[in-house]
Amino acid sequence: xxxxxxxxxxxxxxxxxxxxxxxxxxxxxxxxxxxxxxxxxxxxxxxxxxxxxxxxxxxxxxxxxxxxxxxxxxxxxxxxxxxxxxxxx
Numbered sequence: 001x002x003x004x005x006x007x008x009x010x011x012x013x014x015x016x017x018x019x020x021x022x023x024x025x026x027x028x029x030x031x032x033x034x035x036x037x038x039x040x041x042x043x044x045x046x047x048x049x050x051x052x053x054x055x056x057x058x059x060x061x062x063x064x065x066x067x068x069x070x071x072x073x074x075x076x077x078x079x080x081x082x083x084x085x086x087x088x089x
Contacts, residue, residue: 004046007046008033008046010073010074011033011046011047011048011074012033014048014071014072014073014074015031015032015033015048017072018031018071018072019031022050022067025064025065025067026061026062026065027052027053027054027056027065028050028051028052028067029051029052029053029081029083029084030050030051030081030084031048031049031050031051032048032049032051033046033047033048033049034046034047034049034077034079035047036075036077037077037079045075047074047075047076047077048071048074048075048076048077049076049077049078049079050067050076050077050078050079051078051079051080051081051084052067052078052079052080052081053080053081053082053083053084054080054082055078055080
């Protein structure tokens with residue numbers, strides 16, 4: 001198993017353990033595994049991605065709605081996705 005495979009497996013475990021609690025936070029619309037974004041540029045860092053409808057300053061969030069930068073040693077990247085609406089069909 002490669003280093004990246006091990007990283008993805010670790011993130012998958014943390015995602016499974018924390019997805020429900022992350023989705024319960026205000027503004028969170030999805031949780032996934034992906035690449036960190038920095039200034040609209042994708043890096044090669046595989047992280048736990050928390051998608052929010054709109055990024056808001058930390059100071060405007062209540063303590064329970066702040067998304068940590070790391071969960072169980074896994075880096076977290078908050079990415080603005082806009083509103084996610086399920087498609088019928």
